[in-house]
Every structure is written in structure tokens, then in C-alpha cells.
Amino acid sequence: GAGVSQSPSNKVTEKGKDVELRCDPISGHTALYWYRQSLGQGLEFLIYFQGNSAPDKSGLPSDRFSAERTGGSVSTLTIQRTQQEDSAVYLCASSLGSPPGNTIYFGEGSWLTVV
Amino acid sequence: QKEVEQDPGPLSVPEGAIVSLNCTYSNSAFQYFMWYRQYSRKGPELLMYTYSSGNKEDGRFTAQVDKSSKYISLFIRDSQPSDSATYLCAMSGDSGAGSYQLTFGKGTKLSVIP
Numbered sequence: 001g002a003g004v005s006q007s008p009s010n011k012v013t014e015k016g017k018d019v020e021l022r023c024d025p026i027s028g029h030t031a032l033y034w035y036r037q038s039l040g041q042g043l044e045f046l047i048y049f050q051g052n053s054a055p056d057k058s059g060l061p062s063d064r065f066s067a068e069r070t071g072g073s074v075s076t077l078t079i080q081r082t083q084q085e086d087s088a089v090y091l092c093a094s095s096l097g098s099p100p101g102n103t104i105y106f107g108e109g110s111w112l113t114v115v
Numbered sequence: 116q117k118e119v120e121q122d123p124g125p126l127s128v129p130e131g132a133i134v135s136l137n138c139t140y141s142n143s144a145f146q147y148f149m150w151y152r153q154y155s156r157k158g159p160e161l162l163m164y165t166y167s168s169g170n171k172e173d174g175r176f177t178a179q180v181d182k183s184s185k186y187i188s189l190f191i192r193d194s195q196p197s198d199s200a201t202y203l204c205a206m207s208g209d210s211g212a213g214s215y216q217l218t219f220g221k222g223t224k225l226s227v228i229p
Contacts, residue, residue, distance in 0.1 A: 043217070
């Protein structure tokens with residue numbers, strides 16, 4: 001597809017379980033980002049990848065959150081021992097080159113509900 | 116004070132009206148200014164992208180940036196029911212973490228009534 005692809009689109013999980021969220025950026029885009037959007041809140045930056053490297057992980061809320069990117073393409077965001085406050089939309093985005101100045105395109109999001 | 120302030124609305128206007136949406140910010144390092152549109156249960160879609168101060172027009176949409184006042188606006192002319200969505204402003208800087216971390220407003224929910 002032409003856009004950023006995320007899966008699953010919806011996930012309901014029990015508290016304490018681990019979840020993996022996947023992102024396929026636009027082909028050829030070297031920069032990849034993860035954001036979180038909680039109900040009533042703005043988008044919150046989580047992590048940025050340039051190629052396979054993550055120069056900034058400062059937005060990850062706790063050590064239960066981790067992310068990796070392989071082959072300069074697909075990225076996985078993993079949340080271990082999920083908590084109810086992790087319920088949110090997790091949005092992946094990509095851009096053609098290094099920021100700033102490159103348009104950032106978002107996917108449709110993975111809607112996570114922790115029960 | 117939050118870095119980016121945006122009135123959450125909701126804002127309800129009749130079809131054909133001119134809509135004005137705006138954000139204020141406090142970080143003078145912001146240089147890139149964006150407006151995203153987000154439909155319910157969808158990802159944000161880029162509408163307008165502006166560097167530094169000035170105006171930019173694209174069809175029915177006009178973006179304005181006034182860096183001296185730290186104020187940005189999005190105008191929608193001849194609004195349509197299909198414009199009903201949440202509009203998010205976003206900003207970033209030129210260097211360091213500020214260059215790749217977009218800072219978003221919380222969004223303004225717009226309804227255009229036929």
C-alpha cells in the first residue's frame with residue numbers, strides 16, 4: 001500500500017499480558033516515529049528511528065515499553081505487563097528523510113484496550 | 116503553561132461558513148508549523164505545512180503563522196459537512212530533539228451542519 005500500515009488495528013488484552021504492535025512505513029522512508037494518543041489528550045511522542053537506530057527513546061513512558069526497527073523498514077512497539085493506563089491509540093508515522101523539513105505521514109493507529 | 120494551547124471546542128458551524136481555528140505556543144524555537152485533520156477512529160492526515168512566518172493557501176484552506184505573537188491559524192472557506200473532524204496543530208524546531216518531536220495541540224473538534 002501507499003500509506004503507513006499498522007497492525008493490529010484493534011487489540012483488547014488482559015492486564016499483565018504483553019502486546020506487540022507493528023508498523024510498516026511508506027516504502028523508502030528512512031525516519032519512523034511512534035506516538036501515543038490517549039482519550040482527551042494530544043499526541044505524545046514515544047520514540048524516533050533513523051534507519052534502524054533510535055537516537056531518542058526519551059518518550060517511552062516506562063521500561064515496560066520497548067521498540068525496534070529491522071531492515072530499515074518494519075518497526076515493532078512492545079508493551080510488557082500491560083496496565084490499564086496503557087489503553088490508548090498507538091500511532092506510527094514515517095518521513096522520507098531526516099527531520100526537520102520532511103513531511104510526516106501517520107498510519108491509522110493501533111487501538112489498544114487493556115481490561 | 117503547556118507548550119501548545121488549542122481550544123478543544125466543540126465548534127459547530129453551518130455549511131458554507133468560514134471557519135477559524137487557532138493555536139498559541141510558548142516555545143520560540145518552533146519553526147515548522149502543521150495542521151492535521153483527524154476523522155473519528157482514523158490517523159491524522161496532513162493538511163497544511165508552513166515554515167516560519169507567513170501565509171500559505173491550498174484550495175479552501177489557508178494557514179497563517181505569526182511568530183512574533185506565537186500564534187497560528189487555519190481558515191477553512193466554504194466549509195462542508197465533510198470537513199467535520201478534529202483539527203490538530205503541530206510544531207517542531209530546527210535542531211536537536213525539537214526537530215523530530217512534533218508537539219501537538221489537543222485538537223479542536225469541528226462540526227459543519229448541512
